[in-house]
């Protein structure tokens with residue numbers, strides 16, 4: 001067993017968050033706007049972002065929290081850059097060595113004056129300044145409620161940029177049928193991008209299977225609803241589809257009753273490739289080290305199983 005595994009297991013035994021933070025890990029499901037270091041944002045802007053306490057009963061409550069805590073304070077290039085910086089700082093503080101983040105396609109015009117190089121450089125600049133040791137996997141992001149025509153138009157400048165690693169789809173899960181995105185995903189595949197989408201957070205096991213099948217996904221963000229169907233779990237396992245899971249987000253959004261009942265246990269034991277990630281650190285108080293500790297303290301997975309998942313996240317998928 002390597003020294004990192006020893007340290008990780010020891011840190012879990014001691015419930016020592018600071019020691020856990022020193023162990024290498026990946027964060028493959030992180031929305032950078034809400035992924036930043038709270039203390040860094042407060043120091044730079046004076047804005048104190050307070051995590052949500054309790055359980056939300058609708059997405060409206062999440063939007064309300066966003067309005068109260070972020071409002072329009074961060075809606076310009078300078079503040080966008082600050083949120084990227086804050087996310088890199090958060091990753092470094094949390095021992096995250098592989099970080100997958102990216103801008104929403106509409107953000108190119110909204111924040112970067114339509115200049116794709118400026119967008120890419122913003123992320124690279126943050127990495128250079130705050131996290132040279134972090135492997136940054138740059139992602140192209142799309143919101144599911146946007147029209148396909150708009151997405152295709154916004155995607156144009158992204159396609160031939162080699163800096164991008166993956167493409168992801170998020171937002172309201174049932175905003176429109178998954179089949180609508182097929183041509184975009186075919187093109188993304190032809191460009192060599194890793195294919196990801198948020199599915200099976202609010203939807204069903206069948207939604208997960210359909211999205212993987214239709215879009216030819218490599219990875220699913222969430223996908224926890226797969227636990228409702230043995231057949232879908234076998235499908236994910238047999239096709240080596242990775243689920244990038246975010247336990248505290250699932251609890252706060254009322255998708256899972258509490259940490260001790262989190263389906264990651266059954267998904268992992270079914271042989272599915274799973275990873276543990278933060279989703280939105282600022283709202284859910286869910287940094288990656290805390291996620292491991294919460295699953296351990298709630299008896300969901302053993303220290304060795306959690307270490308196996310940690311190492312799995314650090315492996316390349318190719």
Ligand SMILES: [Zn+2]
Pocket residue numbers: 029031170198221279
């Ligand atoms: Zn997410």
